[in-house]
Amino acid sequence: MQADLANALERNTRLDARVRQLEKRLSEQLGEQARRESGLGSPPDIDQLQRRIAMLEQELVEKSRELEERTEEPEAARAANRELTRVLNQGIR
Numbered sequence: 001m002q003a004d005l006a007n008a009l010e011r012n013t014r015l016d017a018r019v020r021q022l023e024k025r026l027s028e029q030l031g032e033q034a035r036r037e038s039g040l041g042s043p044p045d046i047d048q049l050q051r052r053i054a055m056l057e058q059e060l061v062e063k064s065r066e067l068e069e070r071t072e073e074p075e076a077a078r079a080a081n082r083e084l085t086r087v088l089n090q091g092i093r
């Protein structure tokens with residue numbers, strides 16, 4: 001249960017970060033849309049670079065999430081192993 005709780009807390013942390021990232025991205029896109037509609041938009045090359053940056057930021061978030069998930073699996077397995085070892089040791093005594 002403790003491993004499940006730890007995993008749930010980690011997932012919650014990741015989801016909070018994802019929500020913040022999406023809120024920031026939405027805000028930037030709405031701002032960009034408002035600038036374009038008002039005629040004050042950036043030159044096309046800057047717009048293209050900003051889209052590329054947003055895409056790379058998204059890729060970074062996804063890769064970070066993958067790394068966290070791969071890190072969690074061995075940690076959960078080690079925690080379960082420790083618990084089993086503790087139970088076995090108590091049973092031997």
